[in-house]
Each structure stands twice: as structure tokens, then as C-alpha cells.
Amino acid sequence: MTTSHRPLRRLGFxxxxxxxPADPGPGHESVLSIIELGERxxxxxxxxxxxxLQHGISSPLPVLAAASQRTSRIEIGxxxxxxxxxxPLRLAEDLATVDVLSGGRLNPGLSVGPPMHxxxxxxxxxxxxxxxxxxxxGRVERLLRLVRGEPASSFSGVQGIETFSERVExxxxxxxxxxxxxxxxxRSAQWAGEQGLNLLTSSVVKAEWAEGEEPLDFAEIQRGQIETFRAHHPLGAAARVSQGLVVVPTDSATPDQRRRYADYAASRLTRTATPQGPGRLMFAPDLVGPSDELAERLRAHAGFREVDEVAVALPFTFGHDDYVQMLTDLATRLGPALGWSPAG
Structure with a gap:
């Protein structure tokens, strides 16, 4: 059954x-090529x-700086x-530099907690x-103050032939x-709202029901977090939220691609049944199939119904040609089925 949903306004990936690891250049070049394709x-x-410390992009900002010089419109984050x-101070400098290079297109997403391992x-x-x-x-709050231009140093002025600023430059x-x-x-959604930040939601949430209570499903938990965020944000219902589920349209996929995508989703399905690990994390099932079916499933998703911005997470471990197919179907099939119109 189709559930009403406002048209999708913004679509990203x-x-x-x-x-x-023996030849990292082509993988990085593939990312830049994919971003260029996304703009087209x-x-x-x-x-x-x-x-x-993995074989994926460890330092996105230099890659995004390169992407900013090969694109002119698409936002990068x-x-x-x-x-x-x-x-936080060094990161504030890097963020501002990439934002200037991109012409104001950078969207930094942040998280806190101890480093993994x-x-x-x-x-x-x-x-x-x-x-x-x-x-x-508090680490995010330090970064926020620095990005907003609050003092980073108690000294400013001219020393010799050099000029120093009290803020990040x-x-x-x-x-x-x-x-x-x-x-x-x-709790994090509420805090983000109180800080006036934008909210990124993903395919992972924390199971937040007390012992003895009726368990909630992933979509209902996500919907509740979005509502809490907006209830505490200065902009209220106008506060920006972007959802990031793994969604793989198969409209133009080859039979081999469809098989591999389905196998990938099936291999990850068990983890969606119950909360995982000491953090009681809940994972959303990966969505794989023709765009008309995916559109129906998304419209019925309680979290999706609260947003008009989506950044689809491309599944891990696939090749460049696979991502070209996924992005092409997202832009030409699934996006329009959800009311989205390509930019530019």
C-alpha cells in the first residue's frame, strides 16, 4: 500500500x-570519477x-578538495x-580551506566517541x-566555536612582517x-537539535526500549529520533534531516549484478533481526530491487516519511561499473519515482 510522502527534494549518495592497498591510486580515482558522474x-x-587504518578512504577532505576542482555544482560532504x-583546531582549518576551494559546497558530517580500537x-x-x-x-562544541569564527588565540596583530589572526583562517x-x-x-538527536546542527540519520540506530517494553522496529525508532531532533532545534519542523539507507535499484542491472546484490543483502540480513553488541545497535535491512518496488517500500518507511533529503549509501565491496549502474538507476528511475528532479 502506498503511504503519502512529500516529494523528495534532494538526493545524494x-x-x-x-x-x-598495493595500488591505491585507481581506487581514489574511481571515487573522483563517481562524484563527477553524480554531478552529470x-x-x-x-x-x-x-x-x-582500512583499505577505504581514510582522509576524505583531500579527496573532496580534488573533487571540488573537477565539479562545479554538486555539494560534497x-x-x-x-x-x-x-x-578540532586543525580540522577547522582544513574544513574552511576545502569550503573555500569548493565555492561553499562543503557539508561536514561529524560524530563523537573514542576512536575505534x-x-x-x-x-x-x-x-x-x-x-x-x-x-x-564537548569536542564537537570546540569545533563549532572555531568554525563560527570565535577566538582560537589570545594574540592577534602584526609581529615583524607577519600578521596573525585570533580566529581560524x-x-x-x-x-x-x-x-x-x-x-x-x-539523546544525540536531541543534542544536535539544541546545537542548531543538521541531522544525518543512517542505517544504524540504538535500540531504545526498556526491558519488558514492546520492542520498536528500526523505522519507528528513526522516526522518533527525527521528531525529537526537530522538537529541540531552533528551526523546528524546518530543520534539515538527511536519511542514509542502503538502497540498490536493479532496473538496468545485469543478471550477474542482480545476483551479487541480492547475495550481499542476504548475507547482512541476520544482523537486522535483533539488537547487536553491547551498544544494542539495530541495522536496517538493505533494500534491493526494481525502482517501483523500492519506492513503495520507502514510502511505507516511518523514518523516510519524515524527510525530503536522502543520501543513499552505496553498498561496500562492489566495483566501479556496479556503482555506475546503481547511480544511473537512482538518478533516472528511483529518484523521479519519489518525486525528485535532477539538479542542473
Whole structure:
């Protein structure tokens, strides 16, 4: 049954950019080519995800800086940058620099928490300060202040022949309004709203029901988090939210591609049945099939009904030609079926 939903206003995609560790260049070039294709197809945004100490894009900002010089319209972002790996002042400089290079198209997505496998990497990352580092929301608040142009130094003025600023330079005035927070819990969604950030939702949420209560499904939890975010945001119902599920249209796929996509989704289905791990994480099933069927399933999704922006997550481990097929069908079949019109 079709459920009413406002037309999809903005459509983007997310990738992690896998590469061969023995020859990483082609994988990075593939990502740049995919972003160029996204602009030609009319996508509104392209997002990269950090993959530290893995064979995926570990440093998205240099890649996005390169992409900004090969495109002119499409917005570019990170979904997300885990701030536990970053120095907020240095990151603020990098973000502002890429935003200036892109002409104001950067959309940084952020998250907090200790770095993954902290005990294994702290000797290289924070050899002397790991126990002192603040991995809470306070780390995001530091970055926000710096991006907004608040003082980073108590000194400014001329010293010799050099001029120093008290704020991060370059300063990009519109960047602060394009900061996003990747929230998996209601608490994080509320905090993001209180900070006036935009909200990134994904295919992962925290199971948030008490023992003895009736379990909620993924879509209902996501819907509740979006409502909480907007209830605490200064813009209310107008606050921006982008949803990021794994959605794979198969309209123009070959029989071999359809088989591989279906096998991939089936291999990940078990994890969607119950909360996973000590964090009680819930995963959304991957959506694979013809665009008309996917449109029906999305319209029936309680979380999707709350948004008019989507950044489809491209599934991991596939090849360049597969992503070309997925993006082409997203832009020419599924997007229009949801009311979206290509930009440009």
C-alpha cells in the first residue's frame, strides 16, 4: 500500500572508496570519477565516509578538495568524520580551506566517541594524552566555536612582517550552517537539535526500549529520533534531516549484478533481526530491487516519511561499473519515482 510522502527534494549518495592497498591510486580515482558522474546525473550531494587504518578512504577532505576542482555544482560532504581522531583546531582549518576551494559546497558530517580500537592505536594517535582526551560532545562544541569564527588565540596583530589572526583562517562564513551530526540515539538527536546542527540519520540506530517494553522496529525508532531532533532545534519542523539507507535499484542491472546484490543483502540480513553488541545497535535491512518496488517500500518507511533529503549509501565491496549502474538507476528511475528532479 502506498503511504503519502512529500516529494523528495534532494538526493545524494555516500561511498567509502575501496582501493587495492598495493595500488591505491585507481581506487581514489574511481571515487573522483563517481562524484563527477553524480554531478552529470543531477545528484545534489556526494558524501565520503572515513575508513581509518582500512583499505577505504581514510582522509576524505583531500579527496573532496580534488573533487571540488573537477565539479562545479554538486555539494560534497563527510558522513561522518569521527572527531576522536581529529584535533578540532586543525580540522577547522582544513574544513574552511576545502569550503573555500569548493565555492561553499562543503557539508561536514561529524560524530563523537573514542576512536575505534583505541587501546590498539593510542600509542600512535595519542601516546601521551589518550587518558586526558575529551571524546564527548564537548569536542564537537570546540569545533563549532572555531568554525563560527570565535577566538582560537589570545594574540592577534602584526609581529615583524607577519600578521596573525585570533580566529581560524581562512574563515568561511556559511560553513557553520552546513555542519551535520550523525546521530544513532535519541539523546544525540536531541543534542544536535539544541546545537542548531543538521541531522544525518543512517542505517544504524540504538535500540531504545526498556526491558519488558514492546520492542520498536528500526523505522519507528528513526522516526522518533527525527521528531525529537526537530522538537529541540531552533528551526523546528524546518530543520534539515538527511536519511542514509542502503538502497540498490536493479532496473538496468545485469543478471550477474542482480545476483551479487541480492547475495550481499542476504548475507547482512541476520544482523537486522535483533539488537547487536553491547551498544544494542539495530541495522536496517538493505533494500534491493526494481525502482517501483523500492519506492513503495520507502514510502511505507516511518523514518523516510519524515524527510525530503536522502543520501543513499552505496553498498561496500562492489566495483566501479556496479556503482555506475546503481547511480544511473537512482538518478533516472528511483529518484523521479519519489518525486525528485535532477539538479542542473
Amino acid at each position: 555516500l561511498t567509502i572508496g575501496l582501493f587495492d 546525473l543531477g545528484f545534489d550531494s556526494a558524501w565520503l565516509r572515513h575508513r581509518h 563527510t558522513a561522518v568524520t569521527p572527531l576522536g581522531w581529529e584535533n 583505541l587501546d590498539d592505536v593510542k600509542g600512535a594517535l595519542y601516546p601521551d594524552t589518550a587518558e586526558l582526551e575529551d571524546f564527548t560532545y 581562512p574563515h568561511s562564513p556559511g560553513l557553520a550552517s552546513r555542519l551535520w551530526y550523525g546521530a544513532a540515539s535519541t
